[in-house]
Amino acid sequence: MRAGEAPTLRLNGTLRPDAWRGAFAAHRRLHVPEILTPRSARELHQSLVEAEDWVRCIHLAAGQDVDITMAELDAMAEADRIALEHSLVDSCTDSVKYVFDKIRITSQLEAGGAVSAPMRAIHDFVNAPAFLDFFRRLTGDARIDRADVMATRYLSGHFASAHADELPNAKRLYAYVLNLSPDWRADQGGVLMFLDDDGHVAEGYVPRFNALNVFAVPQVHAVSAVSRLATAPRYSVTGWIHAR
Template sequence: MYFKRYPLIEKFRTGEDGDIPMMRLARLLVSGAFLGLIGNMTGIDGLTDVTGMASRLDAGHFILSHTDRQPEGSVGRREVAFVLYLTQGWRDDGGAHTCRWSEGASAAVCIPPRINTMLIFRVPRAHAVLYVPPFVTASRLALAGWAYSRT
């Protein structure tokens, strides 16, 4: 995986970076209202926690295929992944599309990073982020994370 990340939710919880504008988004992501929305959209009851990060993909960056499977020793059960795209005017040929596929599928579904678009999907599920070509001068910015249940 080649991209830059900032542990937004962790920094919010510790208060380490004060009141930078991104902390307002972090406050929303850890709220019961957000967990309720995600639960309603996915049909999963009992979501109790969120972890997440701010991510930045620049020219040459990509994220290899992975499933967002739960890390060993983590508390709760990782149920849902989400990505909120924050870059305005991203070019269709700029890469950084999130591609996902089902087991046995012959083709992936690739979603371009449109500003204020949020991808939400149950995990584990295979997905990747396409390579950002060298001619791209913008950064693909996003908030990405996971919602957990207690069990």
């Protein structure tokens, strides 16, 4: 695949979502390895590595996002950049906080903004019948209507604190994370952690390459901070499955 070309995206033909429905119903979450064909996973990973429209997303409290382009970050002195992130994250409140890079694919399309061919291909893939039917068969939920999507990139120190993905009037049914980080280990951080009522980690999903994590909304979860052991970014394609 040449730089700038749209990836070829296809689900793995050996998937058995009907057989996994009972496990998903019991636990309200599931880790599905090898979700895409090998070629699709390689090309999608390449698209994210080559993408140039990342923004640094910093969130202090509900409804308070700060998006900073890479050009704006590069123009800042390192000390000023670190101070900015710390000033927004180091808060005494218990609201959700996060720092990571993203490309807001669906929201940019809905706003009439420019989206690259690879990013448009990702949006079209998650809204194609094959992807949505996979979720209907896995969950048995006939309310499923559409998906939204964004690309994410976690660098060293990036994280997302505990939250449940609830958003009034958004009609989110399920969240999904398609992981695209080759050779990732748990000690590199970036683990999708599900928390119990006592705040303990009930279960954690390492971001295995070409694995899909799916869970019902609401469900309290967090992403652990990426450690300095990580030699490459933690890439993923993520979003929500919505009712009509």
